[in-house]
Amino acid sequence: MERTFNATWLVLIVLTIISAVFANLDFAYAALIILGLSFLKFIGVAFFFMELKRANVFWRVLLVAFVVLLLTVVWAV
Amino acid sequence: MADTAKIDYKNIFYPPGGILLWIIIYLELLTFGIALVFMALNARTEPEVFHESRMLLNTAYGAINTVFLLSSGWCMAQSVHFLKTENFGKSKLFLKLTLLGGILFLALKSVEYYDKVEAGLTVGYNVFFGYYWTLTLFHVIHVIVGIVILLVLGRTLSKKPETLKVEDYESGAAFWHMCDLIWLLLFPIIYLLF
Numbered sequence: 001m002e003r004t005f006n007a008t009w010l011v012l013i014v015l016t017i018i019s020a021v022f023a024n025l026d027f028a029y030a031a032l033i034i035l036g037l038s039f040l041k042f043i044g045v046a047f048f049f050m051e052l053k054r055a056n057v058f059w060r061v062l063l064v065a066f067v068v069l070l071l072t073v074v075w076a077v
Numbered sequence: 078m079a080d081t082a083k084i085d086y087k088n089i090f091y092p093p094g095g096i097l098l099w100i101i102i103y104l105e106l107l108t109f110g111i112a113l114v115f116m117a118l119n120a121r122t123e124p125e126v127f128h129e130s131r132m133l134l135n136t137a138y139g140a141i142n143t144v145f146l147l148s149s150g151w152c153m154a155q156s157v158h159f160l161k162t163e164n165f166g167k168s169k170l171f172l173k174l175t176l177l178g179g180i181l182f183l184a185l186k187s188v189e190y191y192d193k194v195e196a197g198l199t200v201g202y203n204v205f206f207g208y209y210w211t212l213t214l215f216h217v218i219h220v221i222v223g224i225v226i227l228l229v230l231g232r233t234l235s236k237k238p239e240t241l242k243v244e245d246y247e248s249g250a251a252f253w254h255m256c257d258l259i260w261l262l263l264f265p266i267i268y269l270l271f
Binding site (some may be wrong): 002008020023024035041042045046049050056058060063066067073074 | 086087088089092093094099103106107110113114117118121136137140144145147148150151153154155158241250251254257258261262264265267268270
């Protein structure tokens with residue numbers, strides 16, 4: 001369990017640094033990449049720190065559907 | 078602990094942290110989500126204003142605060158784990174580190190707010206800063222409430238750990254992680270996207 005938490009934390013920090021780097025690049029798909037990385041961080045916290053991976057599939061699907069829908073709408077408008 | 082019975086998390090009525098807390102989490106995420114969609118819609122009509130305003134934000138502050146909250150979330154997950162294994166000493170230690178992360182977040186946010194007020198970038202400066210202040214302050218209120226919840230749980234953990242229910246502790250932890258989740262939506266969209 002501790003190893004999973006440690007690995008999750010490390011991945012989240014690396015993703016945060018990558019997001020900040022992409023924000024300062026003048027790159028066509030930067031917004032898409034930033035939102036994609038924030039999706040991964042969101043799922044990392046929910047599924048591993050909050051242990052949603054152990055919850056009923058209903059709660060998992062609901063959260064993933066919410067964040068996918070939100071980030072897609074924000075990107076698309 | 079008063080109740081160490083195994084919880085069947087696969088049961089739809091018992092997600093980790095409790096069903097009531099998860100209903101609150103979804104409602105909170107929905108509230109912030111709707112506001113962020115409206116912010117993106119406004120950005121479409123005034124892209125220059127949003128881009129120039131976004132460039133006035135300190136991305137480093139936002140990134141460091143993300144690290145504070147993620148590290149705090151990691152400590153909270155460890156604290157719950159050690160509580161479940163009845164290692165109260167380590168659980169308490171990680172709870173204190175969790176609180177430290179939250180306090181560091183608030184301290185840096187205060188510095189950021191001070192800079193913005195000094196520069197005249199207040200809530201009425203433009204539409205972007207209206208959203209910036211409303212959303213980040215609303216999030217700060219959640220962090221403060223989370224700190225209070227963790228302080229109450231920490232008091233019980235210090236004085237009568239045997240009376241502390243795992244479900245209650247998980248609920249407090251879930252609320253704290255919710256602050257992470259909200260920030261993980263606010264940071265990229267407000268600080269990086271436009």
